[in-house]
Amino acid sequence: MAASPDATGTRPANVLRKAVVIGGNRIPFARANGAYTQASNQDMLTAALDGLVARFGLQDERIGEVAAGAVLKHSRDFNLTREAVIGSALSPETPAYDLQQACATGLETVVGLANKIKLGQIDSAIAGGVDSASDAPIAVSEGLRAVLLELHRAKTVQQKLTTLAKLRPKDLAPNAPDTAEPRTGLSMGEHQALTTAAWNVTREAQDELSLASHRNLAAAYERGFFDDLMTPYRGLAKDSNLRADTTLEKLAKLQPVFGKNLGAEATMTAGNSTPLTDGASAVLIGSEEYARSNDLPVLAEVVDSEAAAVDFVHGKEGLLMAPAYAVPRLLARQGLTFADFDFFEIHEAFAGTVLCHMAAWESEEFCRNKLGLQKPLGAIDRTRLNVNGSSLATGHPFAATGGRLVATLAKMLREKTDAESRPTRGLISVCAAGGMGVVAILEAN
Amino acid sequence: MADRYLDLVNAGPVKSLAKKLGLPQPAVLRRYRPGAPVLPGPVLVLGSGSGADVLAKELLGWDLDVRRHVAPKERLGGIVLVLDELAAPEELADPMLTAGSSLRDLAPGGRIVTISRPATGTGQPAQAAARQAVDGALRSLAHELRGGATGNGIVLGEGVDAGAPAVLGALRFLLSGRSAYVNGQFLLVGSGVASLPANPDRPLAGKVAVVTGAARGIGAAIAETLHRDGARIIAVDVPAAGEQLAQVANRIGATALQLDITAADAGAKIAAHAAERNHGLDIVVHNAGITRDKLLANMDQAKWDSVIAVNLASQLRMNEQLLASGVLREAPRVVSLASTSGIAGNRGQTNYAASKAGIIGMVRASAAAFADAGGSINAVAPGFIETAMTARMPFVTREVARRLSSLQQGGRPLDVAEAVSFLASDAAGGINGQTLRVCGQSMVGA
Numbered sequence: 001m002a003a004s005p006d007a008t009g010t011r012p013a014n015v016l017r018k019a020v021v022i023g024g025n026r027i028p029f030a031r032a033n034g035a036y037t038q039a040s041n042q043d044m045l046t047a048a049l050d051g052l053v054a055r056f057g058l059q060d061e062r063i064g065e066v067a068a069g070a071v072l073k074h075s076r077d078f079n080l081t082r083e084a085v086i087g088s089a090l091s092p093e094t095p096a097y098d099l100q101q102a103c104a105t106g107l108e109t110v111v112g113l114a115n116k117i118k119l120g121q122i123d124s125a126i127a128g129g130v131d132s133a134s135d136a137p138i139a140v141s142e143g144l145r146a147v148l149l150e151l152h153r154a155k156t157v158q159q160k161l162t163t164l165a166k167l168r169p170k171d172l173a174p175n176a177p178d179t180a181e182p183r184t185g186l187s188m189g190e191h192q193a194l195t196t197a198a199w200n201v202t203r204e205a206q207d208e209l210s211l212a213s214h215r216n217l218a219a220a221y222e223r224g225f226f227d228d229l230m231t232p233y234r235g236l237a238k239d240s241n242l243r244a245d246t247t248l249e250k251l252a253k254l255q256p257v258f259g260k261n262l263g264a265e266a267t268m269t270a271g272n273s274t275p276l277t278d279g280a281s282a283v284l285i286g287s288e289e290y291a292r293s294n295d296l297p298v299l300a301e302v303v304d305s306e307a308a309a310v311d312f313v314h315g316k317e318g319l320l321m322a323p324a325y326a327v328p329r330l331l332a333r334q335g336l337t338f339a340d341f342d343f344f345e346i347h348e349a350f351a352g353t354v355l356c357h358m359a360a361w362e363s364e365e366f367c368r369n370k371l372g373l374q375k376p377l378g379a380i381d382r383t384r385l386n387v388n389g390s391s392l393a394t395g396h397p398f399a400a401t402g403g404r405l406v407a408t409l410a411k412m413l414r415e416k417t418d419a420e421s422r423p424t425r426g427l428i429s430v431c432a433a434g435g436m437g438v439v440a441i442l443e444a445n
Numbered sequence: 446m447a448d449r450y451l452d453l454v455n456a457g458p459v460k461s462l463a464k465k466l467g468l469p470q471p472a473v474l475r476r477y478r479p480g481a482p483v484l485p486g487p488v489l490v491l492g493s494g495s496g497a498d499v500l501a502k503e504l505l506g507w508d509l510d511v512r513r514h515v516a517p518k519e520r521l522g523g524i525v526l527v528l529d530e531l532a533a534p535e536e537l538a539d540p541m542l543t544a545g546s547s548l549r550d551l552a553p554g555g556r557i558v559t560i561s562r563p564a565t566g567t568g569q570p571a572q573a574a575a576r577q578a579v580d581g582a583l584r585s586l587a588h589e590l591r592g593g594a595t596g597n598g599i600v601l602g603e604g605v606d607a608g609a610p611a612v613l614g615a616l617r618f619l620l621s622g623r624s625a626y627v628n629g630q631f632l633l634v635g636s637g638v639a640s641l642p643a644n645p646d647r648p649l650a651g652k653v654a655v656v657t658g659a660a661r662g663i664g665a666a667i668a669e670t671l672h673r674d675g676a677r678i679i680a681v682d683v684p685a686a687g688e689q690l691a692q693v694a695n696r697i698g699a700t701a702l703q704l705d706i707t708a709a710d711a712g713a714k715i716a717a718h719a720a721e722r723n724h725g726l727d728i729v730v731h732n733a734g735i736t737r738d739k740l741l742a743n744m745d746q747a748k749w750d751s752v753i754a755v756n757l758a759s760q761l762r763m764n765e766q767l768l769a770s771g772v773l774r775e776a777p778r779v780v781s782l783a784s785t786s787g788i789a790g791n792r793g794q795t796n797y798a799a800s801k802a803g804i805i806g807m808v809r810a811s812a813a814a815f816a817d818a819g820g821s822i823n824a825v826a827p828g829f830i831e832t833a834m835t836a837r838m839p840f841v842t843r844e845v846a847r848r849l850s851s852l853q854q855g856g857r858p859l860d861v862a863e864a865v866s867f868l869a870s871d872a873a874g875g876i877n878g879q880t881l882r883v884c885g886q887s888m889v890g891a
Contacts, residue, residue: 047688050691050692050695051687051688051691051701053691053695054680054690054691054692054694054695054699054700054701055691055700055701055702056700057694057698057699057700057722059694059695059698060698089695224684224705224708226684227684227703227704227705228702228703230684230687231687231688231690231691231701231703232684232685232686232687232688233688234688237684237685237687295721295722295723295724296722297721
């Protein structure tokens with residue numbers, strides 16, 4: 001029987017509803033080749049999901065949709081998120097999809113699923129991300145791959161032998177993954193070193209930001225801030241990159257690792273750059289009605305988001321500068337200034353990245369020439385920046401960082417709103433490979 | 446961990462060899478299974494008073510064959526000695542000797558339960574003597590039982606009749622497989638309001654329970670057992686145990702709450718979680734505990750303080766906060782984990798035994814406050830239980846500890862959980878301020 005156009009149903013009205021962050025869970029992040037060496041992306045994502053399920057009692061529940069992704073991904077993981085869902089305590093009838101947008105993967109899963117909720121297509125969702133630098137895929141060389149494919153097509157023994165004869169010793173060396181940009185051949189650190197030098201960001205300023213990140217993260221653990229944001233995994237109960245006792249003196253002793261051939265002083269060290277990290281995160285989002293009818297808390301609303309990209313290939317802009325463009329566009333659309341924000345969560349790919357973004361927003365020249373603004377956006381209040389630590393201290397499992405940021409900020413906003421009985425607002429900014437950036441606004445009231 | 450000796454002596458040639466050599470012969474205990482009969486055979490009700498008649502009638506309602514007289518050579522599931530009208534010591538002989546003549550007919554996993562009244566400091570000396578005599582007779586009888594059979598008693602408080610719901614609730618627990626590792630113990634049933642469950646296999650249906658220390662061992666077994674009996678569970682453990690806690694929670698559809706119970710606001714946080722997620726709280730199981738064993742001569746302040754803080758002070762604070770929070774619903778029930786170490790003492794455990802003895806004092810003194818709220822607070826004192834903790838004991842110490850009880854074996858976490866679940870149920874509403882030992886009638890501190 002065909003449905004008539006005026007049949008009663010639950011067809012979504014053309015009115016957007018709110019999408020809210022209910023809570024989050026991540027496993028502690030581990031430095032590569034550490035506690036999670038033997039864990040695959042699927043293992044870690046499943047663990048992050050199971051911790052979330054346990055925290056909110058979602059066992060056997062059919063969630064509207066789960067989206068997650070990984071940046072370093074094996075070809076066998078073509079359905080990574082769905083496989084993790086099947087292995088988790090969620091209902092096996094929960095659909096899932098993979099998403100990949102470099103380091104913005106995690107934040108983009110939140111944005112995409114929040115939009116589906118706002119449209120009334122789904123009531124609940126889990127957004128997440130995972131990455132393992134330890135269990136990274138290693139691919140065969142292009143030469144070997146071409147020969148193997150041709151061998152598969154060969155029909156006669158002679159054809160097969162001819163094909164095999166094309167193999168050269170160098171073809172047997174595997175291709176290990178790296179963080180080099182395909183179009184420039186430069187690593188992300190070398191790219192950032194160019195930008196850091198261009199903006200004259202000092203070594204001291206970078207080390208200070210790194211110190212603040214470690215101190216803030218240590219303090220957050222100390223007061224139990226992560227008790228309901230994290231579930232230990234494989235014996236690890238805290239981010240293994242955290243150096244609670246680090247000092248400016250210790251950071252100052254580290255040798256520079258990036259930008260050593262730029263002519264200018266090299267300022268980027270292992271202390272003010274994020275290490276390769278393993279980890280996973282997950283965020284539960286839903287409509288207000290879903291949260292209410294399931295007796296779930298509401299932390300914050302996912303208000304809006306903006307993506308940007310820059311032309312780093314032709315040297316017009318630094319590789320990781322896209323957020324400097326995305327943020328002003330988002331503020332303009334929402335009619336907001338920096339003064340309207342209680343918290344800023346700016347992903348610390350490198351201390352220099354954060355400092356370059358902030359320098360750009362304070363620069364009259366940048367804001368006029370690149371953004372077309374009459375006056376600069378202004379300075380960000382440092383007391384509102386990454387107040388519970390960020391990637392320099394936690395580490396940065398690429399696709400897992402977005403979920404960490406969203407859950408952390410949502411909880412901070414809820415606490416501040418409850419304590420001060422007023423609405424609060426926070427900004428998230430994530431830079432990504434390929435010259436991209438994704439930023440988003442959360443609000444609590 | 447597995448008790449290989451128990452497995453060996455219950456099968457094949459080793460069984461008869463152990464018997465010939467007079468070695469300990471621990472039996473496989475009769476444990477509760479949902480839907481199983483209360484007893485593995487007919488029940489013999491001894492006693493001539495009105496209480497015996499009432500109980501015999503009630504037991505018929507539990508689908509049991511009830512005998513009022515000894516039928517020679519009939520296999521019995523249990524014997525109930527109704528002694529509530531004892532007035533003089535001489536009156537004890539007949540029921541005891543009658544029961545004795547039937548002991549050889551008691552099925553493996555059989556049950557003996559006495560119903561008596563407390564010997565108080567007032568009243569006739571002869572009556573008090575008779576009542577107190579039951580205590581010694583029952584405890585000795587329990588030592589004599591074999592084949593996993595147990596003997597326990599119910600003591601009727603002032604104004605409590607043998608047929609009261611609170612008595613029936615306690616009787617059903619003691620007859621059933623739920624009390625497999627409870628032996629030689631007395632439960633004092635007072636006048637608190639008790640009600641029997643509509644479905645005896647779901648005594649906690651509709652209840653919300655928080656269990657601390659739920660990530661592993663006895664705590665995990667308690668969470669699973671309360672869930673089996675119908676309760677929705679809030680599983681609490683320290684953040685560092687979160688991975689195991691999540692696994693327990695996901696097995697039983699619970700919510701996992703990572704929380705340090707020694708934090709000043711732990712009770713308030715539990716109350717807030719229960720209010721938001723479950724609209725209230727019915728049952729609190731204080732199971733979380735730690736050991737920091739040292740001879741007192743070598744004990745330092747940190748080891749002493751941490752054990753008292755986790756095992757005792759946190760419970761006092763949480764009870765206070767939960768009572769004040771308004772989250773507790775009608776008939777709230779608290780069950781705390783004590784220990785036989787807190788009764789008998791244990792070398793190297795001055796701090797631990799102090800904390801566990803403190804629990805016994807705490808529940809006794811908190812009983813009135815919980816009675817005012819329509820509820821109850823009791824403790825369970827486990828003896829030697831097979832857990833990861835006891836698996837780390839030296840081999841000889843462990844073997845001795847295992848055989849040093851009437852049941853000649855260690856208990857399972859499940860055995861403790863069954864007692865907790867019973868005390869957390871409305872059927873146990875008449876029991877308040879008590880400490881129930883789950884120790885297989887351990888010889889220590891008996």
